Amino acid sequence: MEWFRIKRDIPFMRYALIFNVISLVTFLIAVGSLAFRGLNLGVDFTGGTVMEVAYAQAAELGKIRESMARLGFTDASVQNFGTSRDVLIRLPLKQGVSSAKLSEQVMQELRKDDARVEMRRVEFVGPQVGRELLENGALALLFVSLGIVAYLAFRFEWKFGVATIIANLHDTVIIVGCFSIFQWEFSLPVLAAVLAILGYSVNESVVVFDRVREVFRNRRMRSLTVPQIIDHAITATMSRTIITHGCTQLMVCSMLVFGGETLFYFALALTIGILFGIYSSVLVASPIVMWLGVSREDIARPEVQKKPGETGAVV
Amino acid sequence: MNRYSFWQYLLIAATLVLGLLYTVPNFFGEVPAVQVQPHRAALKADAALMGRVEDILRKGSLAPTGVVLDATSVKARFPDTDAQLKAKDLLQSQLGEDYVVALNLLSNSPRWLAAIGALPMYLGLDLRGGVHFLMQVDMKAAIAKKVEATLNDVRGNLREKRIQYTGIAREGQAIVVRFRDAAMREKGLQEISRTLPDLELKTAEDGSEFRIVATLKPEAQKKTQEFSLQQNITTLRNRINELGVAEPIIQQQGADRVVVQLPGVQDTAKAKDILGRTATLEVRMVDDDATNNPAVIQAALAGQVPFGDELYLERGGAPVLVRRQVVLTGDRINDAQPGFDNQTGEPAVHINLDGTGARIFHQVTRENVGKRMAILLFEKGKGEVVTAPVIRSEIPGGRVQISGRMTTQEAHDVALLLRAGALAAPMEIIEERTVGPSLGAENIRIGFHSTWYGFAAISVYMIVYYALFGVISIVALTANVLFLVALLSMLQATLTLPGMAGIALTIGMAIDANVLINERIREELRNGNTPQAAIHAGYDRAWGTILDSNLTTLIAGVFLFLLGSGPVKGFAVVLCLGILTSQFSAVMVSRAMVNLYYGSRRRLEKVSIGQVWRPQANRGAGA
Numbered sequence: 001m002e003w004f005r006i007k008r009d010i011p012f013m014r015y016a017l018i019f020n021v022i023s024l025v026t027f028l029i030a031v032g033s034l035a036f037r038g039l040n041l042g043v044d045f046t047g048g049t050v051m052e053v054a055y056a057q058a059a060e061l062g063k064i065r066e067s068m069a070r071l072g073f074t075d076a077s078v079q080n081f082g083t084s085r086d087v088l089i090r091l092p093l094k095q096g097v098s099s100a101k102l103s104e105q106v107m108q109e110l111r112k113d114d115a116r117v118e119m120r121r122v123e124f125v126g127p128q129v130g131r132e133l134l135e136n137g138a139l140a141l142l143f144v145s146l147g148i149v150a151y152l153a154f155r156f157e158w159k160f161g162v163a164t165i166i167a168n169l170h171d172t173v174i175i176v177g178c179f180s181i182f183q184w185e186f187s188l189p190v191l192a193a194v195l196a197i198l199g200y201s202v203n204e205s206v207v208v209f210d211r212v213r214e215v216f217r218n219r220r221m222r223s224l225t226v227p228q229i230i231d232h233a234i235t236a237t238m239s240r241t242i243i244t245h246g247c248t249q250l251m252v253c254s255m256l257v258f259g260g261e262t263l264f265y266f267a268l269a270l271t272i273g274i275l276f277g278i279y280s281s282v283l284v285a286s287p288i289v290m291w292l293g294v295s296r297e298d299i300a301r302p303e304v305q306k307k308p309g310e311t312g313a314v315v
Numbered sequence: 316m317n318r319y320s321f322w323q324y325l326l327i328a329a330t331l332v333l334g335l336l337y338t339v340p341n342f343f344g345e346v347p348a349v350q351v352q353p354h355r356a357a358l359k360a361d362a363a364l365m366g367r368v369e370d371i372l373r374k375g376s377l378a379p380t381g382v383v384l385d386a387t388s389v390k391a392r393f394p395d396t397d398a399q400l401k402a403k404d405l406l407q408s409q410l411g412e413d414y415v416v417a418l419n420l421l422s423n424s425p426r427w428l429a430a431i432g433a434l435p436m437y438l439g440l441d442l443r444g445g446v447h448f449l450m451q452v453d454m455k456a457a458i459a460k461k462v463e464a465t466l467n468d469v470r471g472n473l474r475e476k477r478i479q480y481t482g483i484a485r486e487g488q489a490i491v492v493r494f495r496d497a498a499m500r501e502k503g504l505q506e507i508s509r510t511l512p513d514l515e516l517k518t519a520e521d522g523s524e525f526r527i528v529a530t531l532k533p534e535a536q537k538k539t540q541e542f543s544l545q546q547n548i549t550t551l552r553n554r555i556n557e558l559g560v561a562e563p564i565i566q567q568q569g570a571d572r573v574v575v576q577l578p579g580v581q582d583t584a585k586a587k588d589i590l591g592r593t594a595t596l597e598v599r600m601v602d603d604d605a606t607n608n609p610a611v612i613q614a615a616l617a618g619q620v621p622f623g624d625e626l627y628l629e630r631g632g633a634p635v636l637v638r639r640q641v642v643l644t645g646d647r648i649n650d651a652q653p654g655f656d657n658q659t660g661e662p663a664v665h666i667n668l669d670g671t672g673a674r675i676f677h678q679v680t681r682e683n684v685g686k687r688m689a690i691l692l693f694e695k696g697k698g699e700v701v702t703a704p705v706i707r708s709e710i711p712g713g714r715v716q717i718s719g720r721m722t723t724q725e726a727h728d729v730a731l732l733l734r735a736g737a738l739a740a741p742m743e744i745i746e747e748r749t750v751g752p753s754l755g756a757e758n759i760r761i762g763f764h765s766t767w768y769g770f771a772a773i774s775v776y777m778i779v780y781y782a783l784f785g786v787i788s789i790v791a792l793t794a795n796v797l798f799l800v801a802l803l804s805m806l807q808a809t810l811t812l813p814g815m816a817g818i819a820l821t822i823g824m825a826i827d828a829n830v831l832i833n834e835r836i837r838e839e840l841r842n843g844n845t846p847q848a849a850i851h852a853g854y855d856r857a858w859g860t861i862l863d864s865n866l867t868t869l870i871a872g873v874f875l876f877l878l879g880s881g882p883v884k885g886f887a888v889v890l891c892l893g894i895l896t897s898q899f900s901a902v903m904v905s906r907a908m909v910n911l912y913y914g915s916r917r918r919l920e921k922v923s924i925g926q927v928w929r930p931q932a933n934r935g936a937g938a
Contacts, residue, residue: 120750189882192813255816
């Protein structure tokens, strides 16, 4: 079986401008949504209490809301979680209410209506912890970005580093933007997924750039222009890119389907990241490298002089 | 060109065997067990204790499937949780309060595996159920308490030297002493700086008033904070021991926080109650005449306690009649350290009282030489005499030594108890995560299913698309999972649900290396290279690319680990390790298999890597 029967290099770079305009538009939509709608931050970042309780039969949300109101939580959010028997209760932070006692109070109140209610999970995050988690998340994003730029600059050339990180930060913004547009809950695992994707989708750029370098060093391909070389590199690695991402996506789909509510948004963030990762790290990073004016001399010269013909196997 | 030397095959085979050995314990599951651990460090978990446990169980006709002794505890396994619960109750009632009897789960893997250190991964709270607390120590209160104690010292010292002052008060974190004239203030300044080197002194004038403003030096503040945190951790540890939790984790986090993890604890209300409780320490005089009179003791034990006395038990169990009047409370103790008596060389506990405490103690000991003094610890409204030594001489200066009939270990314990009796500073729970046992079991199922189905889907796809090379890639991927799980087990890492997600994601990402290699081999074949050359070039070329792409993911993983908290850290650890193992398995292990199968053939016409399509207009590169 061979899916990718490509006769000649696809002239991606001819359409570079179109790709970048598409990217810019999606990017701006994401930024706009982040600016105006903001993120639906989870309890990890806002602080507050989340409780998951399970009933023997379908839960009566109205009654639970009444119980919460009796405790003074008129702004509590009560909703089904997964099945009709599982209920998720979110309580905002409240000044002066001891966090430690809160979950006990809630359980006591719920038991009055139905003694068989079972406590499945309690998460309480104080305000200072939430702020720290948010700060550390932002810091991690920054350091990962810098680390990748530094590595690529060292391994290739600064132009590749800059192009890659622009492409990947654009991915990150789009993932986070999607969470903002659809108001999905942005929790700690989602943040972890975003950072993992940042490291993962850089791979695409690395694979393409590796090829670009190889072609630059290949004496038989001297006649090619820079856009042609990039086109060739993208075409040559395309099947690998799609198959690899397909495999990773198979795994992520498995998490999406079998992972339950806990892993759902984590897997969702990964899915968006993988889809945009393919697109952006190939079709956004490459044009940027081109426009930054990458040339054969940037990376190829020393090796070619040292051992000519060594890479002759590639045509 | 595609051959490995014998030792290379051997090395790869050896790593695979090692990987398998350390992965296997995870599949044996766990059996219910009861763990018996001495409450005090003076009591050892030894063969005698093991014998006692076995004896008690035999008499209760509860047959354990095995009893083992390790460094700190005796563990007995049971066939079901019913027997486990009965055994726990029985052991607790028979062994008494000197031992912690806790429910635990033990790995069911054979003993020889445990002997070579092959243990299963530790399941995180989200998989086994339990409570996680993050507690913040109120450092402002700790400093304020220290300043308050120091203020008493200052007042005492000035009075002792008859240096007259018009007022002394705490203003925020500072002590302000007022004097009538500069000369007196100069005297005071000298006295304070001589006796209390921890204070930073400044002078100020306000009209006719001459003032000294004393604040704690930064290093003294830091010391106070560290001391408070350590004391709170010690106190928490002592209290948690009472809860009967099998493997509690109590750790410092940052400068002012404590993490408490109690696996398997469901009763969070009780846990919170115990963690937040305050214990108090008291020093009182022993009613020697009554205590030494057997008749009075008998009457007291029967309920007729002499007027003005209270009956308590000493640590060894001997009854002691103690005066109701409290001489000192634990608030007056600055520090307690184990050590040795300067003259006799006996083990002793050195206690350092604050200024007021020292003065009271001096006075009481002067008036009671030759009598016994009792140190009592109150918890949950129940008191116990920790020690009741004879006062040999008057004790000035607030440095108290308790010695006599103590082993080094006991001295250590008493010092610890004196320090750990109460929390040094108030603590607040700032994060709580409780997971019920049913959810834990469900999370294991979820994590396992998503990993397994994803893996199966990838396997089917790879084998259909790449034929034999697909099979080899999947074997390499399996080896990767094996190495990863083995490494996590060896490190005794804690497996959480995000960690399981990390394993799944690593599988999905690690296949990239094999896809890269296979695609490259196909490309080389397409370009008309011989199969052997194509295999060689495919592996050779792909190596650098794989390394590059792995390193970028590793960068993300490392920062995620450094800045992430709790579950995210677990995910990051798995991600980083998975990347490292995949570099080995995807390249070395799969290469070894390819070499073994194809390497020795001279005339290799065809490799089984699925269909390799050749474009009609050859050399598609556009060159």
